[in-house]
Each structure stands twice: as C-alpha cells, then as structure tokens.
Amino acid sequence: MQTVAFIPDLRRTIRAWRDQGSSVAFVPTMGNLHAGHIRLVEEAKRQAERVVVSIFVNPTQFGPSEDFAAYPRTPAQDAGKLQAAGVDLLFLPGTSELYPSDPAAMTFVEVPGLFDDLCGRFRPGHFRGVATVVLKLLNQVQPDVALFGEKDYQQLIIIRRLVADLDLPVRIHGVPTVREPNGLAMSSRNGYLTPEEKNRAALLYAHLVEAAADLRRGERDLARIERERSAQLVALGLRPDYFAIRRQDDLSPPGPADARLVILVAAWLGAARLIDNVQVFL
Numbered sequence: 001m002q003t004v005a006f007i008p009d010l011r012r013t014i015r016a017w018r019d020q021g022s023s024v025a026f027v028p029t030m031g032n033l034h035a036g037h038i039r040l041v042e043e044a045k046r047q048a049e050r051v052v053v054s055i056f057v058n059p060t061q062f063g064p065s066e067d068f069a070a071y072p073r074t075p076a077q078d079a080g081k082l083q084a085a086g087v088d089l090l091f092l093p094g095t096s097e098l099y100p101s102d103p104a105a106m107t108f109v110e111v112p113g114l115f116d117d118l119c120g121r122f123r124p125g126h127f128r129g130v131a132t133v134v135l136k137l138l139n140q141v142q143p144d145v146a147l148f149g150e151k152d153y154q155q156l157i158i159i160r161r162l163v164a165d166l167d168l169p170v171r172i173h174g175v176p177t178v179r180e181p182n183g184l185a186m187s188s189r190n191g192y193l194t195p196e197e198k199n200r201a202a203l204l205y206a207h208l209v210e211a212a213a214d215l216r217r218g219e220r221d222l223a224r225i226e227r228e229r230s231a232q233l234v235a236l237g238l239r240p241d242y243f244a245i246r247r248q249d250d251l252s253p254p255g256p257a258d259a260r261l262v263i264l265v266a267a268w269l270g271a272a273r274l275i276d277n278v279q280v281f282l
C-alpha cells in the first residue's frame with residue numbers, strides 16, 4: 001500500500017492506474033478505523049480494481065463546542081488495518097493540504113432542505129462541512145464509485161443529492177451498518193463509552209427495531225411512535241435529540257401511501273452523541 005499526503009502525488013498515482021485501464025473505488029474516512037470501515041473497503045474491492053482510502057479529520061464539520069480536538073486519531077494502526085485489507089492507496093493529507101486558506105473564506109456547498117433537519121438542526125454547519133470536504137475529495141480522487149456507511153444515513157442522502165445536483169461522474173454506494181454482537185452500531189465515538197454505557201447504547205437499536213415492528217403491525221400514528229420511543233430512551237438515561245420516521249429517499253415526513261421508510265435516532269449517552277437508523281419496507 002502506498003501512502004501519500006499531497007494532492008499532486010494522489011493524482012499522479014491514480015492517473016497511472018487510469019492509463020492502465022483500471023477502475024477506482026474511494027472510501028473517505030476520518031480514521032480510527034473499525035470493522036464498519038473495513039466492510040466499506042471490502043465492498044470497494046468488489047466494485048473496482050483499485051481502492052483509495054482517505055483519512056482526514058475534517059475541522060469544518062465540527063461545531064465550536066464539539067469533539068474535534070478529542071476525536072481519536074490513530075493513523076499508524078489505521079494504516080496497518082488498511083494494508084491488511086488490501087487497500088492500494090492511503091491519502092493522508094494535513095489540514096493545510098485540504099484548506100490552504102482560511103476555510104471560513106472559502107467556497108462551500110449546501111444542500112437545501114436536508115441541511116437543517118434532523119442532525120443538521122442540532123449540529124449547525126455540520127453538513128455544510130461534510131458536503132464541502134466530500135466534494136473536494138471526490139474532485140481530487142475522481143473515483144468511479146465512492147462508498148459510505150448507511151449508519152450516517154442523512155449524510156448518505158445529502159451526498160447522493162450533491163452528486164446528482166452537481167452532475168458529478170461518480171456512483172455513490174451505501175453499505176449496511178456493521179454492529180457489535182449486542183446490536184450497537186460500530187462508531188469511532190463508541191470509544192467515549194464505558195462498558196456499562198456500551199450495553200445501554202445498544203438499546204437505541206433495540207428501540208429502532210421495535211418501532212419498525214410497530215409500523216409493520218400497522219401502527220400509523222407516527223408522531224405517537226416518535227414521542228413514546230423518545231420518552232422510553234429518556235427513562236433509560238439517554239438524552240435523545242430526535243427519534244424520527246421519514247421517507248427513505250429524501251428524508252421528508254412520510255404520507256399515508258409511503259412504503260419505504262427509515263427510522264432515525266440521535267441520542268447522547270455520557271460524552272458520546274450516537275446515531276443509528278433502520279430502514280423499513282411496508
């Protein structure tokens with residue numbers, strides 16, 4: 001596995017592959033890799049002949065009071081895992097490579113409607129930072145396919161919309177969430193949890209699964225499901241930002257005829273803000 005820190009080196013390597021006729025898959029990450037990231041890499045290897053992974057803890061997607069400084073950074077271990085997983089190229093840029101000038105004065109992208117809802121309501125500016133860095137990385141790598149985890153469902157929908165609206169020549173491939181044996185969705189932020197909190201955090205998934213079962217049984221009072229599940233999470237000591245039932249395709253509130261739904265939750269437990277979701281097909 002080759003590791004590069006600068007955009008011209010990244011482009012040179014990828015151009016050489018292209019000249020040989022190879023297809024390219026790209027997995028953008030913020031590092032501190034776990035089994036969920038390795039699943040993305042495995043799927044990337046099925047989708048293309050060459051696999052590029054980036055590790056960049058993107059400052060513009062963190063709010064001023066969020067965990068940018070504390071976010072776990074483990075580049076040496078990450079590189080070992082990516083090498084073992086058969087990645088061809090690791091892009092490990094420094095902040096000045098992606099943001100050579102003050103990010104506050106740079107061009108950015110926004111995806112109207114989807115930005116301020118759900119997580120966007122509680123993390124102002126977050127998706128603007130995500131969309132902007134993902135657009136930059138896609139322009140730098142120019143892959144045939146880019147892979148994102150379905151755990152960050154709103155992020156996935158925003159990136160699909162960004163790619164469609166700006167006519168980017170890349171296919172976006174969502175990969176199902178990888179879970180711990182107790183159901184907890186794998187996340188770098190799980191490292192903030194104590195063992196006891198990890199058990200309690202698994203209840204998020206249990207409540208999503210039960211709410212999905214309510215819908216499949218014919219319950220159609222969505223507001224009641226959302227209200228009652230939130231209250232139950234509070235009773236368990238979690239602090240939910242939202243528990244919401246939406247349309248899978250655009251995350252708008254569903255109407256009676258909608259059959260492709262997604263139930264999304266974001267909740268605080270201790271120092272960790274956890275997100276998860278399940279898709280429901282009625």
Ligand code: PAF
Pocket residue numbers: 028029030056058061130133134152155
């Ligand atoms: O999902 C993530 O790890 C990040 O939001 C991403 C897509 C790498 C952008 O920084």
